[in-house]
Every structure is written in C-alpha cells, then in structure tokens.
Amino acid sequence: xxxxxxxxxxxxxxxxxxxxxxxxxxxxxxxxxxxxxxxxxxxxxxxxxxxxxxxxxxxxxxxxxxxxxxxxxxxxxxxxxxxxxxxxxxxxxxxxxxxxxxxxxxxxxxxxxxxxxxxxxxxxxxxxxxxxxxxxxxxxxxxxxxxxxxxxxxxxxxxxxxxxxxxxxxxxxxxxxxxxxxxxxxxxxxxxxxxxxxxxxxxxxxxxxxxxxxxxxxxxxxxxxxxxxxxxxxxxxxxxxxxxxxxxxxxxxxxxxxxxxxxxxxxxxxxxxxxxxxxxxxxxxxxxxxxxxxxxxxxxxxxxxxxxxxxxxxxxxxxxxxxxxxxxxxxxxxxxxxxxxxxxxxxx
Amino acid sequence: xxxxxxxxxxxxxxxxxxxxxxxxxxxxxxxxxxxxxxxxxxxxxxxxxxxxxxxxxxxxxxxxxxxxxxxxxxxxxxxxxxxxxxxxxxxxxxxxxxxxxxxxxxxxxxxxxxxxxxxxxxxxxxxxxxxxxxxxxxxxxxxxxxxxxxxxxxxxxxxxxxxxxxxxxxxxxxxxxxxxxxxxxxxxxxxxxxxxxxxxxxxxxxxxxxxxxxxxxxxxxxxxxxxxxxxxxxxxxxxxxxxxxxxxxxxxxxxxxxxxxxxxxxxxxxxxxxxxxxxxxxxxxxxxxxxxxxxxxxxxxxxxxxxxxxxxxxxxxxxxxxxxxxxxxxxxxxxxxx
Numbered sequence: 240x241x242x243x244x245x246x247x248x249x250x251x252x253x254x255x256x257x258x259x260x261x262x263x264x265x266x267x268x269x270x271x272x273x274x275x276x277x278x279x280x281x282x283x284x285x286x287x288x289x290x291x292x293x294x295x296x297x298x299x300x301x302x303x304x305x306x307x308x309x310x311x312x313x314x315x316x317x318x319x320x321x322x323x324x325x326x327x328x329x330x331x332x333x334x335x336x337x338x339x340x341x342x343x344x345x346x347x348x349x350x351x352x353x354x355x356x357x358x359x360x361x362x363x364x365x366x367x368x369x370x371x372x373x374x375x376x377x378x379x380x381x382x383x384x385x386x387x388x389x390x391x392x393x394x395x396x397x398x399x400x401x402x403x404x405x406x407x408x409x410x411x412x413x414x415x416x417x418x419x420x421x422x423x424x425x426x427x428x429x430x431x432x433x434x435x436x437x438x439x440x441x442x443x444x445x446x447x448x449x450x451x452x453x454x455x456x457x458x459x460x461x462x463x464x465x466x467x468x469x470x471x472x473x474x475x476x477x478x479x480x481x482x483x484x485x486x487x488x489x490x491x492x493x494x495x496x497x498x499x500x501x502x503x504x505x506x507x508x509x510x511x512x513x514x515x516x517x518x519x520x521x522x523x524x525x526x527x528x529x530x531x532x533x534x535x536x537x538x539x540x541x542x543x544x545x546x547x548x549x550x551x552x553x554x555x556x557x558x559x560x561x562x563x564x565x566x567x568x569x570x571x572x573x574x575x576x577x578x579x580x581x582x583x584x585x586x587x
Numbered sequence: 588x589x590x591x592x593x594x595x596x597x598x599x600x601x602x603x604x605x606x607x608x609x610x611x612x613x614x615x616x617x618x619x620x621x622x623x624x625x626x627x628x629x630x631x632x633x634x635x636x637x638x639x640x641x642x643x644x645x646x647x648x649x650x651x652x653x654x655x656x657x658x659x660x661x662x663x664x665x666x667x668x669x670x671x672x673x674x675x676x677x678x679x680x681x682x683x684x685x686x687x688x689x690x691x692x693x694x695x696x697x698x699x700x701x702x703x704x705x706x707x708x709x710x711x712x713x714x715x716x717x718x719x720x721x722x723x724x725x726x727x728x729x730x731x732x733x734x735x736x737x738x739x740x741x742x743x744x745x746x747x748x749x750x751x752x753x754x755x756x757x758x759x760x761x762x763x764x765x766x767x768x769x770x771x772x773x774x775x776x777x778x779x780x781x782x783x784x785x786x787x788x789x790x791x792x793x794x795x796x797x798x799x800x801x802x803x804x805x806x807x808x809x810x811x812x813x814x815x816x817x818x819x820x821x822x823x824x825x826x827x828x829x830x831x832x833x834x835x836x837x838x839x840x841x842x843x844x845x846x847x848x849x850x851x852x853x854x855x856x857x858x859x860x861x862x863x864x865x866x867x868x869x870x871x872x873x874x875x876x877x878x879x880x881x882x883x884x885x886x887x888x889x890x891x892x893x894x895x896x897x898x899x900x901x902x903x904x905x906x907x908x909x910x911x912x913x914x915x916x917x918x919x920x921x922x923x924x925x
Contacts, residue, residue, distance in 0.1 A: 293829055326831035339822040343921055344844050354830040389920045405830070 240308060241268035242445055243292075243413055248305035250287050250296065250469075259517045261287040263469045265305075269462070271412060272439065274446040276460030276477065278453065278492065280514045284469040285449045289415045291315075292447075293330050294322035309413065328358040331406035335418040337398035341390040347398075348374075348386030351405045358409050373404040377434060396427035400434065407438055414439075415447045420455065432459055453496050457481060465489050468515050468525035471548060475557030483553040485566035487530045494578045508578065524562065532569060536562040588916065592909065599905035603898055604656075610897045611652045614890055621888040625691070642691065642890075643667040655894065658686035665689040687898065688891025692884065697895035700880065704864075707777050708876035710788065711868070712861040714796030715803065720854060722800065723807025728843070730808060731815035742808060750805030758798040758871035766794060775872045795872040799865055803857060811850055818845035844918075851914050859907030863900035 250262040262284040269275045277285045290296060291303050297319055307314040309329060314322060334340040341350060351373065352366040359366070367386065374382035377400040390398055399419060406414055416435065420428035432455065439446055448459050456463055456477060463480045465473040465488065473486040484490055491510035512529040515521055527533045527541040540546075540562045551557040552567045563569060614621075622639035623630065630638075639645045643654070643666060654667050662684035664672060672679050680696070682689045687697040726746065730739040749757060766774045775794045778787045818824065819842055827841045864878025877896065884892035915922045 295825065295828060323831050323833065326829055328831060332829045334822060334826065336822065340826045342823040342827070342841055342845070344919060346920075350826075353832070357831050357833075391921050402826075405826075 240311065242271045242310060243269040243447075244306070244308040245288075245292070246306040246308075248288055248291060248307065249303070250284070250291055251302040253300055253302065254518070257518050260469050260520065261301075261517055262291070265466075265469075265471055267462075267464050267471070267474060269413075269445045269447065271445050272443045273461045274439065274448060274459050276456035276463045277447060277449045277466060278451060278456055278463060279466035280451060282514050282517065283466040284517075285466055286417050288466075289332075289417060289447055289449055292413070292415065293326050293332055294319070297322065324358070327354050327406075327411070328409045329411050330413045330415065331409070331411040332415040332417060333399070333402045333406045333419050336422045337395065337402045338390060338422075340402060341398065343390060346387050346389055347393060347401045348388075350390075351386075351401065351408060354405045355408045369408065370404070373408050374401065377401070377404045377407075377438075378430075379404075395423050396430065399423060399427075399431050403431070403434065403438070407442065407444075410442055411444060413445045413447070415449070417449045418451070419448070420452075421450070428455075435459070451492075453481070453492055465492070468520050469517055470525065470545075470560065471558075472526065472561070473551075473557075473559045474548070475551065475555060479551075479553060479555050479557045483551070483557070483567060484570060485551045485553070485557075485559040485563075486526075486561045487532050487563075487566075488526045489559075490570060490574045490578075491529075494574070524560070532563060532573075535569065536564075588913075592913070595909045595912070599902070599909070602905060603901055606897055606901045607655065607894055608652055610894045611648055611655070611890075614888075614893065615648050617888075619888065621890065624888050640668055641666050641671060644890075655688065658682060658684070658688065660684060662686045665691075687895035690884070690889050690892045692887050692889040693892065697891050700892065701877070701895065701899065704875060704877045704880050706779060707874050708864045708869070708878065709862060710777070710792055711795055711799070711865060711874060711876060712858060714789075714792040715799035715861065715865075716854075716858050718796055718800035719803040719807055723804040724811045724850065726804070727808040727811030728815055728838075730812040731819070732838070734812075734816060739812075743812065746805040746808040749801040754798060754802050754865075754867045755871050757801055758795070758868055761794050761798055762871065775874070777874050777876075795865075795868050795874060798868050798871070799861065803861075807850075807853070810853060811846060814846035814849050815842055818842050821845065848915065848918055851918065852911055855907045855911035855914070856904070859903040860900075862903045863896075 245268075246266045248262055248265040249260075252259040252261060265284070265288050267275060277289065279285050287296075292307055292309070292314060294314060296303050303315060305315065309325070314325070341347065348367065348370050351370045352363070355361070355366045355369055356363075361369075371382045371386050374386060379385050379397055379400055385393070385397075390401075393401060399422075403419075414435075419435070420431050423431060435446065435448075436459065438444075446459070448455065450456060460477045462475065463473075463477045464471050465480070465486065467488050473480060473484065473489050480489065481493070484493060488510070491508075494508040495510060497507055510529055515525050515528065521528050521542075523540070523542045523544055524530070524533075524546050530541065533541040544562070546560045546562045548558045548560045551559050552565070559566070620635075622642060622644050623635050625642060626635050626638040636645075643651060646667075654663060657663060663682055663686055665680045665682060666672065666678075680689050682696045682698075685698070687701075689696050690700060693700050723746075726742045730742045733739045762774070765771045772794050773790060775791045778791050780788045783791075824837060824841055827837045832841075864876045864881060866878035866882055868874070869876040869879040870882070877899070880892065881896050883889075884896070
C-alpha cells in the first residue's frame, strides 16, 4: 500500500437547500518523496477533499465517508484526539493567503514555536532555537531577529516561507499545499516552489499541491488529478496527462494557459459557461453542459450517465472519465491545432 | 505614543470647554426663568430680581461662562456680584480652584457634592461592570461554542428578555422578591467601605449591580457571541487547528484574543457612561449617586451642578476613549506605531 491512499472519499455538506456534494468517490495514491498535483476550478472540491485528510471537517456538519490510509492507518476511523496528534506532525497544511493564515496578534516565532511544542515536550528556549533554525532553512534572512516580528512586518513571500517553516517543523510525512503561490507574485512563486522541492528532497515527504495553475503542476507534480464538480475526471502521471489528455475538461484547462514563450498570437480559449452547482449537479457527466464534444457521443450518454473512471487509450496508469470513444484522436485533430499550432508544425 | 496621548488629552480639554459653553447656552435657552423658579411660588418682581442678581443670572451668558472658566482655574467667590458680597460678607462662600461652581440648592460647592456622590456611582458601576463582563462574555462564548443548540438559543433568548424589560421593573422586581419577600439580601442601602467594611459594601451592591448588569449583559452576550463566531471563521484558526492545537487552547489563545478588540471598545465606553451614574437604578434603590443628582438638579434648575455634571461625565467618556485606544495598542500589534 502507498504511503497515502485515499479511497472512495465522499464529502457532503447538508444545507437547508439540500446536500452539497463537494467530493464524490475520490481515490488516489501517493508515495513518500512524490508530489501529487490536484487541479480544478474553484469549488471543484480540491480543498475540501484535502482538508478531510487532516480531519478539518470534524466538528462541522460535513458528512465524510470512504477511507484515507496514511502509513497504514485509516484517518477517518480514528478518534478526534488521535487525529489531532497527527495534525502538524504527520500531516501539515499550508494555505493560500499567508497573511490571513497567521494570527495577526502573535509573533511569527511564537506561532511556529507553538506548532513545535504541541508535539514535542521541549522548553521554550529549545523550541525557539529550533524555530530560528527552521526559519533559516526556509531562507528568512536574520532569522534570530525576524523571529520576533509580527506577520504584518513580513513580506508576502516571507510569510509563505514562515508558513512552510511552521508546516515542516515537525518533519511531517505529508504536506498539503493549498494553492501556496496563488497570492504571491510570479518571481516569488518560483522561489517558493523551488523551496518546496528542496525541502521535499531533504525530508523525503509526500506533497499534495492544490492549484489551478497547470504551470505549477508541470514543474512540481509527479502525478496529476484533475477534479471537476467533486469528481476526479482525469488522473495519471503528469507527463502523460499534459501530453495526451483525454478528457475535454483537461483540454479546456490546457487551452486557457497563456503561452508566453512560443506563439504569443495563439488564441487563449476559455472554457465557456460556469462551474456547475454542487447542490444540484447536472445529470450525467457534470461537464456535459460546457463540453464541445458531447454530440460525438451516441445515444445522449453524456446527458444521462456519469462516465466511469476508465483506463486511457494511451495506456499506462492514466485514467479518465469520459464517454468519447476516441478522445486521443479528437484531441490531436481538433484541439491541439487550435491551442498549439507550433507543436504540429514542428512535428510536421 | 506619549505625544499621541498628550495630543488626545489636549483635544479632550477643548472638547470640555465647548461642552461647558453649550450647557450655558442651552440652560438659558429654556423658556423657564430659573430665578423665578428659585425664588418660589409667591414672589414679587423685586424679589425675583434680587434672586436673579444673587444667583448672577442677571449678567450676560457670556460673562457668566467667563466667571465659571476663571473659577475653574483660579477659584471664585459666591455670589459673584461685588455689592452683594459687601452687603452680606457672612454669606459669601469661597470656592477654591478648581471650582466647578457653588450650588445654592445643595448649599455646598459642586466639587464637595461630587465627592460624596462619586463613590456611590463608581461602586455601583464597577460592581455591575464586573458582573456583566463575566456573565455576558462567558455566556456569549458558551452560546458561540454551542451555536444553534438549545443552550445557545436559551442563553440569547433569556438575555434578550432582561434587555427588553425596563430597568425599573427588573430593579423593583429584585428588590421586592430577593430583598423584601425572601430576605436573601438586605434591602440595599449604600454603605461605604470606611463605614461598614468590604463585606457590607459588597452585599449592598449586589442587587442594584445585578439590575444594571442584566440590562447590559444582553448586548454583551450577543456581541461576544458574534465576535467569537466571526473570529472562528478566520483563516488563522484553521491554521491553528491544522497545527494540531487542542480545542481549548485554540479557543483561549487564538479565538478569544481576536474577539477581544471590539469587546474592549464596547466595555470601555459603556463603563465610562455608567460611571456618570445610573439614573433609574439609583432612584429605585435610593442610592445617592451622580445619576440621582443629575435628575434632581435639572428638576430645580441648579445651573452650577448641571454644568459640573456635564463636564464630569464628558471627561469620563473622553478619558475612556483614550484608554481604549491605548489598550488597542497592547492588544493589536498592528496598531503600534514605531
């Protein structure tokens, strides 16, 4: 069994208007030292499903079912106290906006030390020394002085570094990074991603990186999980998926990435329409309302039946959720010429 | 920080000067002739004129205010009119600086009157304050933690009931049942610590304190419930939870600290207002505090006492505002200016 193994994860939020199906039957595996990228639009269930690993839905009215094995232990079966002891020590999480993710009234050092002292019975002095060491490791200059600064005295990039220091201070096996670079400017983004990769090599941890930026995925992730309306719609090794995507939604994501190096005249094609409501998702394939290729499927299957997650035509460990009989051909002949004509020219 | 406080205090003094002027103007804008009122029911025009001269009401408002201002700085003699001082030197009352005025109604200087009244109002205010802060914030936090449950609903509901009842009703109710009928508490009668010791002072304050506290508590229950719920939705509480922090520690170290800022503002200003006397509660329990003095002196057109009270209460509010701002800097590091 893999280090992290999520099976049939379901997260539902009952509301007065009905049940919000935030995650439906999600499964994935992740080994130590590997990175999984979870991609999808806002509200596709990326964060919700990852928060379930830390048990952050406990104590709310969310209904979580399925299995989440971390190092052989099912995190959904253990009690609140046991999951609390694993938080921060075995699974850590860093968040999108490091300014609001840190308490404005306590110093950065205080908050990082707190994370260490929850799980280690050490004196304040030892915790402080360890904190300074960690701050230095994540590249904060003059860590022995900056440790006493408040979050608002840090720049955005430094705050995210401090968050990473806080998340990794207990050397957790799994780090969940929930859009860690979304709130940062581009140069800082690259630094933070480099830092995460360095630290991953050093600590041999598994990383789940949640993002809607396929560039981040291409750089960081070994595997990609594309989510749409709470379901995995395509899952497999990053190279496979970026080169041979077989799900129209993934095509849409690829089409919406601006290409700054190659042909800058190439069209940026947004996915039309809006993400579906998780309260009452459309019947059949949740993406059919926005899919340009639904008419290629005979028998109105897209509108009536949810496609199963089936092995991709390209083979390997690549699976997709689509009724199209020949998605690889459709992609090569219809989608690729639109979004990256230069690739074809090079080949031809 | 120091310069900031000095600046605020200076602005406060200017505010007080303006407030005293306003009070003089408003007092004389009243259709009722204070001299005639002071003279009594059967008074000849000559007598009224004499009283007016004696009280100094015959002179322009501006000069009266000037005399008052000089009195605050230097002290003054009553009556202000020099010829009256000469004709009856034995009736001249000296009022030393800082003189807030001399009340002919109470036959004492306003400052001396305040000296006997302030301990009563302060004791009452502080007693009530402690009760409502402990009760209001405590219940508010409990309500927030059990949001939507029967506990939450009953706490908020019951506190609203007390808020909705007028203070005199709650006060009389407590007086009638807890003190008179069941005799759990003595019938409240203000006893100073010097006269009766701490215990007597405290026991006599319970009922009037509770009357006030029950009224204020409703606001604090609802507000602290809202503040705690609001800060529970903050991202940094998710971080605290994701670190593996125990729920109790999250509540006291992270949630409560964030909810503190708005509560301090409310509490500071409410306490300042209450230090100036609780008009109805003091009447119900017959406590001779500042609130009762205010009502009494307005009823008899006692200008010096009214002006003095306005300034006293105004300075409470001004000082409370400054204190709240200073507390902010201690609570929230973002407010500290380098």
